[in-house]
Amino acid sequence: MITRRVLPAGLLAVLATVAVSACGGQATEQAGQKAAAPGATSTSAAPSAPAEGPPLAITDPWVKTTKKGMTAAFGTLVNNTDVEMVVVSGRSPLSPRIELHEVVGDNGKMVMRPKGGGFVIPARGTHRLQPGGDHIMLMGVTKEVKPGAQIDFTLTLKGGETLEFTAVGKDFAGGKENYQPDAHTGKDHG
Numbered sequence: 001m002i003t004r005r006v007l008p009a010g011l012l013a014v015l016a017t018v019a020v021s022a023c024g025g026q027a028t029e030q031a032g033q034k035a036a037a038p039g040a041t042s043t044s045a046a047p048s049a050p051a052e053g054p055p056l057a058i059t060d061p062w063v064k065t066t067k068k069g070m071t072a073a074f075g076t077l078v079n080n081t082d083v084e085m086v087v088v089s090g091r092s093p094l095s096p097r098i099e100l101h102e103v104v105g106d107n108g109k110m111v112m113r114p115k116g117g118g119f120v121i122p123a124r125g126t127h128r129l130q131p132g133g134d135h136i137m138l139m140g141v142t143k144e145v146k147p148g149a150q151i152d153f154t155l156t157l158k159g160g161e162t163l164e165f166t167a168v169g170k171d172f173a174g175g176k177e178n179y180q181p182d183a184h185t186g187k188d189h190g
């Protein structure tokens with residue numbers, strides 16, 4: 001008797017699955033997008049990931065060395081999926097206050113400011129964080145970052161997924177790349 005009750009339910013489930021996948025390309029794509037997103041949790045979830053890598057990764061992450069105060073983190077965000085990803089916030093034990101910044105020209109000077117909408121990584125594309133361009137801004141740093149230091153970061157995507165990585169401390173002479181920490185002076189940064 002129990003099997004008779006269970007069977008129709010199982011059949012319904014199968015029918016439902018068939019119906020969903022028969023809805024056409026668009027619906028199937030959306031289902032694929034939803035399935036792909038939760039996988040974007042962490043690069044450390046890599047062992048079972050396909051050869052192309054995790055859904056979202058960052059290559060060569062590094063943090064500019066500093067005594068204290070402000071610094072920034074860089075690297076190249078790599079989107080291995082068919083859907084756009086948007087990084088909306090970041091956190092790290094190194095700083096109580098992290099913002100996603102861009103560098104723009106303002107009356108002939110390059111200034112930094114929070115990037116509205118966050119960092120967008122196109123489907124199957126990359127988004128480079130580099131001195132003079134978009135960067136992860138760390139403010140209120142109280143611990144010295146020396147060359148080779150290992151700094152943990154967590155970036156959060158629009159959908160709530162996260163990317164965790166460890167960036168390495170590197171010396172960087174800012175001059176020609178227009179990376180100017182003092183560009184923050186007079187802006188909203190504390």
Ligand SMILES: [Cu+2]
Nearest residue numbers: 101112113137
């Ligand atoms: Cu900045």
